[in-house]
Amino acid sequence: MLELRDVRVVFDGFHALDGVDLTVPEGELRFLIGPNGAGKTTLIDVITGLTRPAAGTVTFDGHDLVGRKEHRIVRLGVGRTFQTSVVFEELSVVENLDLAACFRRPLWSLARRRKGVSQAVEEALTRTGLEELADRSAGVLSHGQRQWLELGMLLAQRPRLLLLDEPVAGMSREERERTGELLTQIAADHTVIVVEHDMEFLRRHASKVTVLHEGKVLVEGSVEQVSADPRVQEVYLGRKPSDAVGK
Amino acid sequence: MIRKHLPFATIAVLALVAAPLLLEPFRLSLLAKYLCYAIVALGIGLAWGQGGMLTLGQGVFFGLGGYSMAMYLKLAEGGGLPDFMVWSGVEELPALWTPFANPVFALGMAVLGPVAIAVVLGTLVFRQRVRGAYFAILTQALAAAMVILLVGQQGLTGGTNGMTNFFDLFGADLAADSTQRGLYLVVAGVLGVLYLxxxxxxxxxxxxLLVAVRDGEDRVRFLGYNPATVKTVTFAASAGMAGLAGALFVPVVGIISPALLGVVPSLELVVAVAVGGRHALAGAVLGAVLMGYAKTAFSEQFADGWLYLQGALFILVMTLAPKGIAGILGRWRSARAT
Structure with missing residues (x-):
């Protein structure tokens, strides 16, 4: 479904991505890990059109993504979240979700007032458990709730491929568990790529993992295979990956 | 339902019934002039307050509307070439002028001209992701360029003096009180409809969506919208309002000249919107009317003092009450409610 071939990104002579090949079949939940600066976020930026690769191809569902504008890639069904969640603070939770759900409509049809809550928004509210906060302004949400709202907005978009950039960063243990459940639910009927540092979260929820290191794919495989791989252990400062990134 | 519409209805009755009955004709004409500015301010409130586009060149659109109308009025007088052309030694009516003899064309151009320019400008500028201060400077430069263009084309535009001496509109004597009262009602009506x-x-x-674009343009792209389109549409709407205001302004005030649409008048309107409260449309309208009134009142007393007072007021509002008068009123109301 998603295929990257020999993708290279250079920032001022620094090779952020140095020939990455990645194939993610439909329906898979793929984790992307690697030490800081390995190029994980850059990879997501390339897929979503935020960064233009110097070389290589990115195809999604037969469409070439390189050079396409960000909103056009979204329209093909690729959605993402950001490390620092960005929600629209002046709008209410429902309005945030509603905007996310409406992008396929022609612009002129948006000139009317929103009446009620659409099915996609309703679903996103229940899945993220934000029903009670629906009419509150997004500015008053806690950090964890904002991350869920962002996930909810992503769901309301009804994308086919979801790219999550550190969805549990800065979350408390309970929040992490809830997010994990949410992720499992989402992965059941979507293709998902997750960038994550949290090893415990990884071990609980990941099936297939790709390890990036210095802009290249180091290993790919199941969690067990990857954590047993000596190269991975070496990359994480010669320690077991669990110690290095478990924090 | 009734409570929600009560403030607007009260003001509408005051403006449409009480003002024409109570104000002497001279004051009523002045109010009509302020309401023309309020229409421009409404557009600024939409583009800047809601959309975050600080447009310092609304005078350009206002001027396009004004000149379109003035050209029609000049041609409708009959009696050969417009007076200023004779003085500049122009012997034949320029081709650019000919279609403006048709009032529908002139009024259409007054609105669609600004809209078209805003669409072209917006498409070019917003697609390149020009925003913030750069956009503001660009629009201000446009206002400056417009003035130079108008002054330079003496024979076509009347140069620095612009155009004046309009005598009638659709057969009605422009100097008559009844015409001015009628014009006032039209301006007030247009403002009311546009406000709603x-x-x-x-x-x-x-x-x-517009607020979302204002607060997080880059994030909006990842919701699948093109912020450039949203901004262009909004900018064009505000330009159209300014154009219409210009077209109404000319018969009300009886003159259009580069001094009425350059950098300074464009800025004055932005200041008025800031003072009134840019985040509330009513604030923008209120600001334009109040500042227009204050300008007249102060200029009558101390000619040059107004500029300083205006500057001081702007600084005061920006530092103490960034949400303007509308913000202060809103706070006062919510404080009373609790």
Whole structure:
């Protein structure tokens, strides 16, 4: 479904991505890990059109993504979240979700007032458990709730491929568990790529993992295979990956 | 329902019934002039307050509307070439002028001309992701360029003096009190309708999207919208309002000249919107009327003092009450409610 071939990104002579090949079949939940600066976020930026690769191809569902504008890639069904969640603070939770759900409509049809809550928004509210906060302004949400709202907005978009950039960063243990459940639910009927540092979260929820290191794919495989791989252990400062990134 | 519409209805009755009955003709004409500015301010409130586009060149659109109308009025007088052309030694009516003899064309151009320019400008500029101060400077430069262009084309535009000496509009004597009262009612009516339409837009999904673009343009792209389109549409709407205001302004005030649409008048309107409260459409309208009134009142007393007072007021509002008068009123109301 998603295929990257020999993708290279250079920032001022620094090779952020140095020939990455990645194939993610439909329906898979793929984790992307690697030490800081390995190029994980850059990879997501390339897929979503935020960064233009110097070389290589990115195809999604037969469409070439390189050079396409960000909103056009979204329209093909690729959605993402950001490390620092960005929600629209002046709008209410429902309005945030509603905007996310409406992008396929022609612009002129948006000139009317929103009446009620659409099915996609309703679903996103229940899945993220934000029903009670629906009419509150997004500015008053806690950090964890904002991350869920962002996930909810992503769901309301009804994308086919979801790219999550550190969805549990800065979350408390309970929040992490809830997010994990949410992720499992989402992965059941979507293709998902997750960038994550949290090893415990990884071990609980990941099936297939790709390890990036210095802009290249180091290993790919199941969690067990990857954590047993000596190269991975070496990359994480010669320690077991669990110690290095478990924090 | 009734309570929600009560403030607007009260003001509408005051403006449409009480003002024409109570104000002497001279004051009523002045109010009509302020209401023309209020229409421009409404557009600024939409583009800047809601959409975050600080446009310092609304005078350009106002001027395009004004000149379109002035050209029609000049041609409708009959009696050969417009007076200023004779003085500049022009012997034949320029081709550019000919279609403006038709009032429908002139009024259409007054609105569609600014809209078209805003669409072209917006498409070029917003697609290149020009925003913030750069956009503001660009629009201000446009206002400066417009003045140079108008002054330079003496034979076509009347140069620095612009155009004046208009005698009648659709057969009615422009100097008559009844005509001026009628014009006032038209301006007030147009402002009312545009206010309601803009408020509707702001409360719609498009309005929410506009706020989202203002607060996080880059994030909006990842919701699948093109912020450039949203901004261009909004900018064009505000330009159209300014154009219409210009077209109404000319018969009300009886003159259009580069001094009325350059950098300074464009800035004055932005200041008025800031003072009134840019985040509320009513604030923008209120600001334009109040500042217009204050300008007249102060200029009558101390000619040059107004500029300083205006500057001081702007600084005061920006530092102490960034949400302007509308913000202060809103706070006062919510404080009383609790």
């Amino acid at each position: 339409a803009t408020r509707q837009l702001v409360n719609s999904r498009f309005g929410r």
